[in-house]
Amino acid sequence: xxxxxxxxxxxxxxxxxxxxxxxxxxxxxxxxxxxxxxxxxxxxxxxxxxxxxxxxxxxxxxxxxxxxxxxxxxxxxxxxxxxxxxxxxxxxxxxxxxxxxxxxxxxxxxxxxxxxxxxxxxxxxxxxxxxxxxxxxxxxxxxxxxxxxxxxxxxxxxxxxxxxxxxxxxxxxxxxxxxxxxxxxxxxxxxxxxxxxxxxxxxxxxxxxxxx
Amino acid sequence: xxxxxxxxxxxxxxxxxxxxxxxxxxxxxxxxxxxxxxxxxxxxxxxxxxxxxxxxxxxxxxxxxxxxxxxxxxxxxxxxxxxxxxxxxxxxxxxxxxxxxxxxxxxxxxxxxxxxxxxxxxxxxxxxxxxxxxxxxxxxxxxxxxxxxxxxxxxxxxxxxxxxxxxxxxxxxxxxxxxxxxxxxxxxxxxxxxxxxxxxxxxxxxxxxxxxxxxxxxxxxxxxxxxxxxxxxxxxxxxxxxxxxxxxxxxxxxxxxxxxxxxxxxxxxxxxxxxxxxxxxxxxxxxxxxxxxxxxxxxxxx
Numbered sequence: 001x002x003x004x005x006x007x008x009x010x011x012x013x014x015x016x017x018x019x020x021x022x023x024x025x026x027x028x029x030x031x032x033x034x035x036x037x038x039x040x041x042x043x044x045x046x047x048x049x050x051x052x053x054x055x056x057x058x059x060x061x062x063x064x065x066x067x068x069x070x071x072x073x074x075x076x077x078x079x080x081x082x083x084x085x086x087x088x089x090x091x092x093x094x095x096x097x098x099x100x101x102x103x104x105x106x107x108x109x110x111x112x113x114x115x116x117x118x119x120x121x122x123x124x125x126x127x128x129x130x131x132x133x134x135x136x137x138x139x140x141x142x143x144x145x146x147x148x149x150x151x152x153x154x155x156x157x158x159x160x161x162x163x164x165x166x167x168x169x170x171x172x173x174x175x176x177x178x179x180x181x182x183x184x185x186x187x188x189x190x191x192x193x194x195x196x197x198x199x200x201x202x203x204x205x206x207x208x209x210x211x212x
Numbered sequence: 213x214x215x216x217x218x219x220x221x222x223x224x225x226x227x228x229x230x231x232x233x234x235x236x237x238x239x240x241x242x243x244x245x246x247x248x249x250x251x252x253x254x255x256x257x258x259x260x261x262x263x264x265x266x267x268x269x270x271x272x273x274x275x276x277x278x279x280x281x282x283x284x285x286x287x288x289x290x291x292x293x294x295x296x297x298x299x300x301x302x303x304x305x306x307x308x309x310x311x312x313x314x315x316x317x318x319x320x321x322x323x324x325x326x327x328x329x330x331x332x333x334x335x336x337x338x339x340x341x342x343x344x345x346x347x348x349x350x351x352x353x354x355x356x357x358x359x360x361x362x363x364x365x366x367x368x369x370x371x372x373x374x375x376x377x378x379x380x381x382x383x384x385x386x387x388x389x390x391x392x393x394x395x396x397x398x399x400x401x402x403x404x405x406x407x408x409x410x411x412x413x414x415x416x417x418x419x420x421x422x423x424x425x426x427x428x429x430x431x432x433x434x435x436x437x438x439x440x441x442x443x444x445x446x447x448x449x450x451x452x453x454x455x456x457x458x459x460x461x462x463x464x465x466x467x468x469x470x471x472x473x474x475x476x477x478x479x480x481x482x483x484x485x486x487x488x489x490x491x492x493x494x495x496x497x498x499x500x501x502x503x504x505x506x507x508x509x510x511x512x513x514x
Contacts, residue, residue: 027264045278052275056264065256076268083274087281140262147258154252170253171260201248 027054033093041086048083055079055097059104062171065151066108066163074111078104094173101172102182105164157204162197165190 029036029050039047059078063071082100089099155163161183168179176194180187267275316324 041281043278043280045275048279049275052267052271053264056267057262058260060265061256061260065259072265073268075265076271079267080271080274083271083279084281143258144262147255151252151255151259166252167256170249170256198249201252205248205251 027057029054029093033096037086037089037096040083051082051096052079054093055100058097058171059100062101062104062167063108064148065155065167065171067152067155068108068111069115074107075104078107081107097172098174098178098182101168101174102178104172105168105182154201154204158197158200161193162200165193166197166201169194 032050036047036050040051056075056079060071060075063074063078068074078100082103085103089096091099155167158166164183165179168174168182169176174182176187176190179185180190183190185193266272
């Protein structure tokens with residue numbers, strides 16, 4: 001059933017069933033990952049482009065959901081660091097994603113510290129963000145903006161630690177152990193934050209999840 | 213912005229949250245057990261779907277032209293574009309700089325000029341003492357300093373010129389150590405590379421090559437017959453044995469007379485049972501050796 005029709009029907013959760021393919025983060029390289037990674041390690045630009053295409057949107061989305069002021073530019077900076085450090089990485093595609101999101105989170109923390117010392121000159125409005133892709137249809141773009149707005153509102157009400165855990169798990173696809181390593185916490189603490197984060201989501205949705 | 217259709221509160225209330233349910237949702241095996249989480253995740257998925265953002269100019273250049281991963285976190289920069297070292301951050305503390313400026317500003321014009329000349333002279337003198345100036349400037353500074361001070365600067369050229377004289381003086385005074393002379397000559401000739409023949413032969417250069425660089429080059433034969441390589445002789449062989457293997461073997465005597473014994477007789481330490489008196493009776497002073505020596509105190513007594 002198309003997503004639009006689900007959204008148009010009242011009193012029905014939007015995710016009654018999502019297939020495994022739909023849940024898999026988009027842009028996965030699958031079996032092509034190893035040769036692409038090998039080429040990227042040797043400095044091949046085309047391979048860098050493939051890797052960027054496979055995770056760039058998720059990294060930018062993660063940074064946007066975290067409230068980064070210029071998420072697309074920050075995502076590019078993250079990926080430049082990733083490309084330059086490829087020589088130190090080894091592992092499969094899952095580990096690569098985990099590694100990229102760990103770098104993205106740490107870069108985000110650095111950016112927040114920098115902005116705390118020197119606030120940004122002026123916030124950009126939606127049109128200036130350039131989030132709309134030239135190839136996206138107007139309908140897809142509208143849906144994306146709606147989703148982005150809902151996510152932003154929910155994330156603003158989450159405790160930062162809970163938000164970090166939920167976003168790294170849901171957007172980055174990191175395991176509890178990988179999130180723990182990225183955040184410098186124990187896996188048990190991450191699971192506790194995850195439970196409390198989901199409980200917070202429930203409360204948020206109960207209180208204002210039916211906003212009109 | 214959002215409306216009521218997004219999240220169903222009834223469904224949310226029926227949710228029980230545990231780790232297994234969360235993992236089931238992430239792996240796609242839940243059946244709406246966590247609708248709040250599912251709705252949130254769906255919004256995240258929608259937000260991050262589609263093509264990625266346009267890369268920045270720097271990232272686009274890396275994708276278009278390739279990049280280097282060998283420098284870790286350092287940017288890939290061509291060697292010719294590497295900037296020079298940053299200016300030294302450390303220096304005089306600000307308070308000392310300020311005091312220095314105040315001191316200089318307080319001087320009269322004549323004092324400032326004298327101060328500047330003094331600083332310049334001190335700098336040139338220090339450079340001259342370190343031998344860091346070019347040859348003509350070094351000679352000028354050396355001459356000037358030696359004329360007005362009791363100090364003398366080392367001069368590499370005159371030092372080399374005096375080398376032969378020093379060897380000659382040493383030889384007339386009482387002899388020279390050949391190894392020391394050789395070491396000094398090597399050190400003198402190693403560093404200049406001026407083609408004056410003072411350098412040792414380069415690797416691969418034989419005696420003929422070296423001879424052809426001397427004034428007697430016109431008399432150097434084109435080749436020298438190879439000789440038999442010298443042998444050190446075996447441990448049990450004598451000098452006669454070794455000489456018999458040379459071209460002069462036909463002129464060797466039958467036997468070589470034994471040489472005179474060493475002028476210094478081997479010291480006789482005395483046998484284990486001999487006494488000092490026994491040993492003394494074998495010397496030219498045997499007539500003066502007493503027949504017995506009274507025993508001393510036993511060892512170990514204080």
